[in-house]
Amino acid sequence: MSGNTFGGRVAFVTGGGSGIGRATSIRIAKGGGLVAVVDRNLDGANGTVDLIGLAGGRAVAIEADATDEGSVNAAVATTAATFGAPPVILVANASSGGGDDPLSTSVETWDRVMVGALRSQFVSARAVLPGMIAAGHGAIVCVSTVNALMGIGDDAYSAAKAGVVNFAKNLAVRYGQHGIRANVVCPGTVQTPAWTRRLERTPDIFHRLSTWYPVGRVAQPEDIAAAICFLASDDAAFVSGAVLPVDGGLTAGMWRMGRDLQGD
């Protein structure tokens, strides 16, 4: 990535105030992009903007709820007013989780997770698409998860994130004619503040999870940001509708079964 990868392009990063969204915002700004760091937590968004400023980049913090159409539309308008052009890069990253065993998941929890993880993507895409169509180009990167690809629990969250995969594919086929690409990243376990509560319950959780990853570790936010920025950049000019696991090989296969097949 060069300092000019995103040369003056305007990017809209939802959930940019923490974790993967923060690392992605910083990387886009270092690549010359102008970044709207959009988060319902304004302190977090301001923290990201401060880090970008220290790195010599340009960004604006905008408080918005990615599930709320009016809020996101206003954020897109603020972005365009700040940078003089609407976003041509969307990183649809904001999400909430929850909803494990269906027998202990209420309908209300299920619906709340669908709104947080799936509606947020729809609302964000809807808000930026008109500007991208007018510009004649755009890159959308939707952040899903390996949970979308297999059954490892968090059933409501996983189902919503599987919906994100299909939504991005439809964006890709529907808007490709306008020069718009849409792709998905499916991260494995990433050390971010999203894990704070589970970490309190299980202090060695990252160590335990590391043993599942062929590369022998869990991810850092920068690992995911690098993949997102590749898909958002012109290096991926012919990549659209792709679903990229960024998971250290987790979903590549079942090694333990492979050993059993060999009778080891």
Ligand SMILES: NC(=O)c1ccc[n+]([C@@H]2O[C@H](COP(=O)([O-])OP(=O)(O)OC[C@H]3O[C@@H](n4cnc5c(N)ncnc54)[C@H](O)[C@@H]3O)[C@@H](O)[C@H]2O)c1
């Ligand atoms: N951390 C992981 O292990 C992991 C693994 C796979 C996928 N993901 C996905 O990566 C994305 C980012 O996760 P993270 O780990 O960086 O989380 P995080 O908790 O560190 O950051 C998420 C940010 O999104 C913001 N946010 C949440 N809902 C929002 C909304 N409705 N409107 C605006 N802002 C909102 C939060 O305020 C927070 O700043 C999510 O889509 C998550 O599902 C994370």
